[in-house]
Amino acid sequence: MFPTEIKKIACIGAGYVGGPTMAVIAQQCPHIQVTVVDINPQRIADWNDEDLSKLPVYEPGLPEVVAEARGRNLFFSTDVEGAIRESEMIFISVNTPTKTYGVGKGMAADLKYVELCARQIAEVATSNKIVVEKSTLPVRTAQAIRTILDSSSINGDTGASNKKAQFAVLSNPEFLAEGTAITDLLHADRVLIGSEDSEGGKQAEQALANIYANWIPREQIITTRIWSSELSKLTANAFLAQRISSINSISALCERTGADVDEVARAIGMDSRIGSKFLKSSVGFGGSCFQKDILNLVYLCRHFNLPEVADYWEQVVTLNDYQKHRFAKQIIDSLFNTVSGKKISFLGWAFKKDTNDTRESAAIYVADELLQDRAEIHVYDPKVKAEQIYADLEYLQANRRNTTQENGQLSSEEIRQLVNVHQSPFDATQNAHAIAVLTEWDEFKTYDWQKIYDGMLKPAFIFDGRNILDREALKAIGFELTSIGKG
Numbered sequence: 148m149f150p151t152e153i154k155k156i157a158c159i160g161a162g163y164v165g166g167p168t169m170a171v172i173a174q175q176c177p178h179i180q181v182t183v184v185d186i187n188p189q190r191i192a193d194w195n196d197e198d199l200s201k202l203p204v205y206e207p208g209l210p211e212v213v214a215e216a217r218g219r220n221l222f223f224s225t226d227v228e229g230a231i232r233e234s235e236m237i238f239i240s241v242n243t244p245t246k247t248y249g250v251g252k253g254m255a256a257d258l259k260y261v262e263l264c265a266r267q268i269a270e271v272a273t274s275n276k277i278v279v280e281k282s283t284l285p286v287r288t289a290q291a292i293r294t295i296l297d298s299s300s301i302n303g304d305t306g307a308s309n310k311k312a313q314f315a316v317l318s319n320p321e322f323l324a325e326g327t328a329i330t331d332l333l334h335a336d337r338v339l340i341g342s343e344d345s346e347g348g349k350q351a352e353q354a355l356a357n358i359y360a361n362w363i364p365r366e367q368i369i370t371t372r373i374w375s376s377e378l379s380k381l382t383a384n385a386f387l388a389q390r391i392s393s394i395n396s397i398s399a400l401c402e403r404t405g406a407d408v409d410e411v412a413r414a415i416g417m418d419s420r421i422g423s424k425f426l427k428s429s430v431g432f433g434g435s436c437f438q439k440d441i442l443n444l445v446y447l448c449r450h451f452n453l454p455e456v457a458d459y460w461e462q463v464v465t466l467n468d469y470q471k472h473r474f475a476k477q478i479i480d481s482l483f484n485t486v487s488g489k490k491i492s493f494l495g496w497a498f499k500k501d502t503n504d505t506r507e508s509a510a511i512y513v514a515d516e517l518l519q520d521r522a523e524i525h526v527y528d529p530k531v532k533a534e535q536i537y538a539d540l541e542y543l544q545a546n547r548r549n550t551t552q553e554n555g556q557l558s559s560e561e562i563r564q565l566v567n568v569h570q571s572p573f574d575a576t577q578n579a580h581a582i583a584v585l586t587e588w589d590e591f592k593t594y595d596w597q598k599i600y601d602g603m604l605k606p607a608f609i610f611d612g613r614n615i616l617d618r619e620a621l622k623a624i625g626f627e628l629t630s631i632g633k634g
């Protein structure tokens with residue numbers, strides 16, 4: 148029913164996951180034609196740009212992979228229907244953001260883009276297709292996709308079945324982290340494939356496993372029931388984010404007691420049962436996934452009437468909000484209780500280093516709190532464009548998750564008056580009252596900090612939200628330095 152050796156793949160969604168993932172599949176499998184499609188023509192044009200520095204996703208190593216495969220067996224196109232028709236396997240890699248309206252607002256995943264894909268596949272397909280969920284989805288979404296795929300081949304007027312194609316649905320969640328996407332894809336700890344319990348399901352599972360086996364050892368390709376695979380993705384992100392909230396909670400206690408959170412993290416991380424990764428205390432986790440996926444998990448738990456379990460996981464997000472708020476408040480408190488009219492420089496806007504992605508970046512929330520007190524914010528980020536920064540702040544004004552927040556709204560004009568974006572760290576910090584480090588870009592560690600100090604107003608404050616700067620050296624220069632979790 149389904150071939151186990153695939154020759155043509157389509158991927159719907161040319162974003163942070165679809166683009167890099169398909170580029171690596173194409174690079175590793177020259178015998179497979181891979182077409183990535185998107186409804187956003189600008190995104191596709193950027194993926195096709197001859198100038199590889201214009202790719203829409205900034206990821207170390209990505210331009211090299213695209214250069215090798217693009218035009219050979221990797222194609223980017225806006226022809227969604229054509230790609231669906233041609234291919235034997237279709238990855239759905241569209242965005243699944245938190246709902247901003249209606250039932251489940253602020254908690255549940257918005258599945259409208261995924262649903263649209265399923266409907267389009269059902270409408271267009273004239274031959275059998277293996278449909279792969281690459282997007283992160285609530286447990287049991289595969290059932291909804293199957294229902295759509297199966298029922299849209301029934302004629303709406305007559306009720307007669309005009310089945311042209313049969314479908315298999317697989318869950319194949321992606322575990323890459325931004326900034327290290329290419330390494331993560333090439334050397335994945337594991338590849339997870341969940342399949343339906345049927346002959347077709349097993350054939351489809353085999354077909355997908357055979358693709359990954361071109362570069363991933365077979366023992367690292369694990370197969371599960373489809374619901375387990377869907378739930379494993381949400382659980383993995385919840386566990387990872389929980390570690391960050393756990394160490395961040397301890398950072399607050401360190402500040403009160405004189406302990407040092409980095410020393411505590413090192414001491415506990417050397418216990419092999421705890422492990423040392425994901426224990427870096429920070430201004431709070433950001434990114435498009437952690438908060439969205441935990442809120443989705445919380446929503447599911449409430450839906451299945453598990454309020455204690457829901458409350459447990461929700462606390463991970465609550466603590467993260469607290470950490471961002473704590474950082475902003477510390478800036479205001481240290482600057483004599485007001486930042487009104489004061490110039491605060493932000494080093495970094497991306498949610499982590501080595502990416503141009505800003506979704507849910509802590510910088511957005513810290514900026515928002517300072518803007519409420521009418522600070523003047525001057526941003527420098529090596530990879531984020533000015534328009535993105537304005538768009539992030541405007542989006543936050545329009546879509547506050549916590550509607551009980553007291554903060555007033557700022558108009559686009561006010562945001563543009565109060566926020567300035569610079570091309571150099573020295574311009575951004577000139578005559579500043581304070582610097583806040585929001586992203587852990589490596590270049591921040593290498594600056595001539597004496598020169599920056601000389602250009603600032605005194606006392607010159609630095610708030611290191613990533614604990615990356617050399618504390619002793621900065622203090623020797625004369626900075627008033629505040630780090631996370633250092634009493």
Ligand SMILES: NC(=O)c1ccc[n+]([C@@H]2O[C@H](COP(=O)([O-])OP(=O)(O)OC[C@H]3O[C@@H](n4cnc5c(N)ncnc54)[C@H](O)[C@@H]3O)[C@@H](O)[C@H]2O)c1
Pocket residue numbers: 159160161162163164165184185186187190227240241242243260263264281282283284321322323324325435436
């Ligand atoms: N970003 C990550 O690091 C990461 C990692 C693992 C999993 N995920 C999950 O992968 C999914 C995609 O995330 P992303 O970061 O790549 O999102 P993204 O917003 O960067 O990309 C999604 C793309 O899908 C396109 N799209 C939406 N609907 C479409 C349609 N009907 N037809 C064609 N194109 C359509 C959008 O235009 C957009 O370019 C999400 O479910 C996310 O949770 C993301």
Ligand SMILES: O=c1ccn([C@@H]2O[C@H](COP(=O)(O)OP(=O)(O)O[C@H]3O[C@H](CO)[C@@H](O)[C@H](O)[C@H]3O)[C@@H](O)[C@H]2O)c(=O)[nH]1
Pocket residue numbers: 283321322323324325326384387391424425426427428429430431432433434435436437498499500
């Ligand atoms: O010890 C740490 C580790 C991370 N972070 C922050 O946590 C956020 C997320 O970082 P990271 O997980 O490295 O990046 P993501 O790209 O969000 O990747 C996560 O989310 C993806 C989307 O689901 C998953 O595929 C990945 O496995 C998962 O790590 C960032 O703001 C980091 O700065 C910390 O504050 N301390």
